[in-house]
Amino acid sequence: MENIEQKPYDPSNYERATLEEYGYKEHKVLKTTWKVVSIILLIFAALMIYYSVIIIAIQSVNSNKLPNKFASFTFDNYANMFTNSQMNESIKNTFLVSICATAIATVFGTLVGIGAYFLPPKAKARLTLINNIPLLNADIVTGISFMLIFLVIKNIFPYVFGFWSILAAHVYFIMPYIVLSVMPKMKEIDPNMLDASLDLGVKPMHSLRKVIIPAIKGGIFSGMVLAFTISFEDFAVSYFNKGNGFQTFSIWTYVSANKKSLFEGAYAFSTFLTLIMILGIVAYNFLVPFIKDKLAKREMKKTTKGSSK
Numbered sequence: 001m002e003n004i005e006q007k008p009y010d011p012s013n014y015e016r017a018t019l020e021e022y023g024y025k026e027h028k029v030l031k032t033t034w035k036v037v038s039i040i041l042l043i044f045a046a047l048m049i050y051y052s053v054i055i056i057a058i059q060s061v062n063s064n065k066l067p068n069k070f071a072s073f074t075f076d077n078y079a080n081m082f083t084n085s086q087m088n089e090s091i092k093n094t095f096l097v098s099i100c101a102t103a104i105a106t107v108f109g110t111l112v113g114i115g116a117y118f119l120p121p122k123a124k125a126r127l128t129l130i131n132n133i134p135l136l137n138a139d140i141v142t143g144i145s146f147m148l149i150f151l152v153i154k155n156i157f158p159y160v161f162g163f164w165s166i167l168a169a170h171v172y173f174i175m176p177y178i179v180l181s182v183m184p185k186m187k188e189i190d191p192n193m194l195d196a197s198l199d200l201g202v203k204p205m206h207s208l209r210k211v212i213i214p215a216i217k218g219g220i221f222s223g224m225v226l227a228f229t230i231s232f233e234d235f236a237v238s239y240f241n242k243g244n245g246f247q248t249f250s251i252w253t254y255v256s257a258n259k260k261s262l263f264e265g266a267y268a269f270s271t272f273l274t275l276i277m278i279l280g281i282v283a284y285n286f287l288v289p290f291i292k293d294k295l296a297k298r299e300m301k302k303t304t305k306g307s308s309k
Contacts (some may be wrong), residue, residue: 060267090252101170109178117186143240174227180221185216244295
């Protein structure tokens with residue numbers, strides 16, 4: 001047999017198969033169509049989410065009292081935003097109820113969340129189930145249920161309807177949010193921290209205040225903000241438990257709109273509140289990383305100075 005000389009392998013000597021030969025189709029038209037459709041769906045979803053906010057913002061600079069026609073651009077609604085005494089009273093009531101309810105719910109919700117962490121698994125599961133009931137329950141059901149309870153209590157305390165009835169109802173349905181924010185944070189803590197502090201002679205309440213709460217303050221703060229927001233914008237529960245003469249901003253807006261006498265400053269206040277919240281979120285997202293970076297650099301400098309000494 002003749003010796004066949006084998007040449008070294010060189011990929012350039014062979015033809016490369018194309019993707020089309022494997023049956024691949026690029027579908028340029030389909031990709032372009034899907035890209036256009038996805039953009040349209042994104043814009044549509046954004047409009048559906050922010051439609052009401054945009055309409056209120058437009059109406060806040062409308063000189064016409066009726067929302068169905070834009071007359072001319074004006075800032076008079078913002079200048080006269082707090083000239084309506086009834087609206088001012090409703091805003092004050094809203095802040096009063098939300099702040100008090102959030103403070104009470106934060107204290108009790110934090111304690112419940114901490115206590116639930118140390119429960120046995122079965123007891124913790126039962127507590128979690130009970131805690132989730134107010135979250136899953138419809139607002140109108142919660143409102144009517146509390147109304148029926150306060151109707152019974154009214155025989156003993158005639159003036160229970162009003163601030164106290166709304167406050168109790170708000171604490172009930174916002175406290176679960178605090179509990180759900182605290183419990184995951186408790187899982188991030190070293191379980192030996194509390195035992196170690198107790199072994200060092202710290203009393204349980206001081207250990208709770210000095211060790212546990214500083215470690216879960218992020219969860220407490222996020223739950224508190226969420227609870228305040230939910231309490232501030234509530235309508236259904238407040239409406240059924242308001243009593244006579246006590247109105248929150250949402251109830252006052254609903255009643256005024258039904259009477260077709262809604263004050264123009266309500267649009268301006270709602271837009272102003274939205275802008276404040278947006279600016280707060282943006283400032284928080286920019287300032288917190290900046291502050292953390294500054295603190296980290298300061299700690300690094302201290303560590304460097306200490307090691308050099």
